[in-house]
Amino acid sequence: MADESWRVPTPVQELAGAAEEPPSRYVLREQDRPGSLLVADDMPEPIPVVDLSRLPDDAAEAAKLRSALQSWGFVLVSNHGIEASLMDEVMDASREFFHQPLEEKQKYSNLIDGKRFQIEGYGNDRVAREDQILNWNDRLHLKVEPEDGRNYAKWPKHPESFREVLHDYASKTKIIRDGILRAMANSMRTTSSAIARFNYYPPCPKPELVNGGQPHSDGGVLTILLADREVGGLLVQRDGIWYNVPSHPYTLLINLGDVMEVMCNGAFKSPVHRVVTSAEKERISLAVFHGVGLETAIEPAAGLLDEKRPARYRKIGALDFFAGLQEHIARGTTSSSPTALGTAARRPFGGGGPPTFRSPICQVKVDETKPLVSQ
Numbered sequence: 001m002a003d004e005s006w007r008v009p010t011p012v013q014e015l016a017g018a019a020e021e022p023p024s025r026y027v028l029r030e031q032d033r034p035g036s037l038l039v040a041d042d043m044p045e046p047i048p049v050v051d052l053s054r055l056p057d058d059a060a061e062a063a064k065l066r067s068a069l070q071s072w073g074f075v076l077v078s079n080h081g082i083e084a085s086l087m088d089e090v091m092d093a094s095r096e097f098f099h100q101p102l103e104e105k106q107k108y109s110n111l112i113d114g115k116r117f118q119i120e121g122y123g124n125d126r127v128a129r130e131d132q133i134l135n136w137n138d139r140l141h142l143k144v145e146p147e148d149g150r151n152y153a154k155w156p157k158h159p160e161s162f163r164e165v166l167h168d169y170a171s172k173t174k175i176i177r178d179g180i181l182r183a184m185a186n187s188m189r190t191t192s193s194a195i196a197r198f199n200y201y202p203p204c205p206k207p208e209l210v211n212g213g214q215p216h217s218d219g220g221v222l223t224i225l226l227a228d229r230e231v232g233g234l235l236v237q238r239d240g241i242w243y244n245v246p247s248h249p250y251t252l253l254i255n256l257g258d259v260m261e262v263m264c265n266g267a268f269k270s271p272v273h274r275v276v277t278s279a280e281k282e283r284i285s286l287a288v289f290h291g292v293g294l295e296t297a298i299e300p301a302a303g304l305l306d307e308k309r310p311a312r313y314r315k316i317g318a319l320d321f322f323a324g325l326q327e328h329i330a331r332g333t334t335s336s337s338p339t340a341l342g343t344a345a346r347r348p349f350g351g352g353g354p355p356t357f358r359s360p361i362c363q364v365k366v367d368e369t370k371p372l373v374s375q
């Protein structure tokens with residue numbers, strides 16, 4: 001059997017004191033070395049510090065966050081709710097863990113049976129090739145969220161405080177994450193608009209022949225729907241199949257709209273839905289559509305994009321976006337139906353995956369092969 005010991009490098013900490021020079025597998029090619037990088041002395045503008053306690057309501061602070069995420073992709077946050085003492089504790093616990101003898105740390109190894117790599121645990125990053133240049137670090141990876149997905153066998157027992165401190169720290173980062181996401185959403189709402197639509201569906205002698213509401217996705221950020229308490233009829237499509245949406249009296253149904261789908265770069269979907277009618281009963285509903293002002297540029301949030309996650313939607317002005325939507329409605333082609341949509345929906349999208357039959361969105365989906373055209 002081939003010698004595969006290169007897959008299990010010695011922890012860097014062990015090397016650090018032992019040799020004058022890093023072993024060759026850590027040494028970068030000349031042009032990649034830190035000394036060869038072009039590093040600017042000054043930033044054109046500093047990465048701003050955003051006061052988290054002022055979000056989401058303080059408009060100036062929210063704008064600072066947005067602009068930081070657009071220009072740098074980084075933002076510093078103060079007043080974030082994690083006490084300085086807890087920050088110290090978690091760093092001390094980490095240091096104490098790494099300062100233990102190797103045998104202690106290896107109880108939490110990221111290698112299964114001493115060979116097979118898994119992300120969680122103590123050790124190096126995965127070594128995939130024998131000639132791979134390795135990083136000069138050791139790591140301890142621990143899944144913290146969701147809490148019921150934690151593998152406590154990999155959580156160090158020493159220092160004793162480790163688990164509690166990490167738990168506290170991770171919980172607080174979650175609150176920060178929520179705060180930032182809320183603030184981002186809020187910045188989208190700065191030029192908000194909302195429209196209430198009262199729907200009335202009279203009984204229809206042949207309900208199987210008509211649409212109560214044609215298949216469509218809603219255009220805005222999110223919709224809050226108060227549906228008829230007694231008469232159902234709303235259907236939602238998933239993976240090409242329609243499902244009845246049950247009505248729960250006195251609950252509200254919330255769905256995301258196309259603008260949100262674009263802004264979050266497709267991480268959340270704007271569902272296609274329709275309404276069928278009843279032969280005997282009338283049905284009513286009230287939809288409140290929360291959207292954006294017409295001057296808004298609709299595009300994926302910059303903070304969500306990087307090399308691995310390129311924009312899957314083109315930037316489009318809200319005015320154009322909604323004009324296109326209106327045209328579709330008028331032509332009866334806001335439909336999720338493949339026949340109604342024509343080619344735009346079936347183009348291969350930048351993000352890959354199966355074609356989507358979501359109409360208005362399709363106009364702004366990125367298509368590498370063709371210029372952006374509306375149908």
Ligand SMILES: O=C(O)CCC(=O)C(=O)O
Nearest residue numbers: 197199227234275285287
């Ligand atoms: O009436 C319903 O239940 C849904 C209405 C709807 O989808 C809409 O107004 O956009």
Ligand SMILES: [Fe+2]
Nearest residue numbers: 216217218273
């Ligand atoms: Fe709708």
